[in-house]
Amino acid sequence: MADIIDGRKLSKALNQGRVKAGAAKLSRAPGLAAVLVGADPASMVYVKRKGLVADRVGFYHRQVDLPVETTQAELLRVVEALNVDPKIDGILVQLPLPAHLDSQEVLDTISPTKDVDGFHAVNAGLLAQGRARFVPCTPLGVMRMLEAYEINLSGMDAVVVGRSDIVGKPMAMLLLAANCTVTICHSRTKNLAETVARADLVVAAVGRPEMVKGDWIKEGAVVIDVGINRVADGSLVGDVEYESASRKASFITPVPGGVGPMTIAMLMENTLRSAQISQGVEPF
Ligand code: GUN
DSSP states (O other), X not given: OOEEOOHHHHHHHHIIIXXXXXXXTSSSOOEEEEEEESOOHHHHHHHHHHHHHHHHTTOEEXXXXXXXXXXXXHHHHHHHHHHTOTTOSEEEEOSSOOTTSOHHHHHHHSOGGGOTTOOSHHHHHHHHTTOOSSOOHHHHHHHHHHHHTTOOOTTOEEEEEOOXXXXXXXXXXXXXXXXXXXXXXXXXXXXXXXXXXXXXXXXEOSOOTTOBOGXXXXXXXXXXXXXXXXXXXXXXXXXXXXXXXXXXXXXXXXXXXXXXXXXXXXXXXXXXXXXHHHTTOOOO
């Protein structure tokens, strides 16, 4: 049976430890602005949770709720105002945006120095070149979990299932920088099962419930499940078949309580670091 990687416990330790302490040392509290367009229920839950954690670690937090019919120009103006707001160190625009909006243009309008999600083209480019400034929170949280459980990545065959700009691509970059041999799989991949079966480390980030089957997992592999899918009976499941995978894996992340809380913890770390840089304090 696999050891469970406890993201809830680890994120609490990080938030209540160095993030809270780091924030308390600053003359002005780190400020985080979250922009939510429309009323997608999952996005509302995520944004609310980020606000609660921000409060708990002593940050200033502002949620900007915009109606679903907000135009591109209106949204860009909101972002531009936050870019020059001296109380705000981190800006996040919750994704996905309603279909009529151009997400890429919105993300590229966020000042790269306040881009605590790490989605701006400049930050994506810096990460790809191995000189990251802000790293997207979910893959950063995954790296932090692997580190905390002392999993030695060097030379591992890592398979990332999913190629999104938010998780799959930055995850692959981070694993490459940690000396893994990285394969990225996606919806057109042939032989997905065989590819996953060769992996020492599997990161599943496709957003399809239990799509990665337990019997694909190599004995002793490390399994990281980024998926959070609500299924017909109302429960949450990951992208991996948990029960069967945990019989093969050496380490596995649960859903919920795995990667999710780490994503929020990394958002807090990125926001703290942004505030430290802007206040001339040595970032951690
Ligand atoms: N939607 C899903 N994940 C994320 C995230 O990490 N940040 C933002 N802004 N939106 C998301």
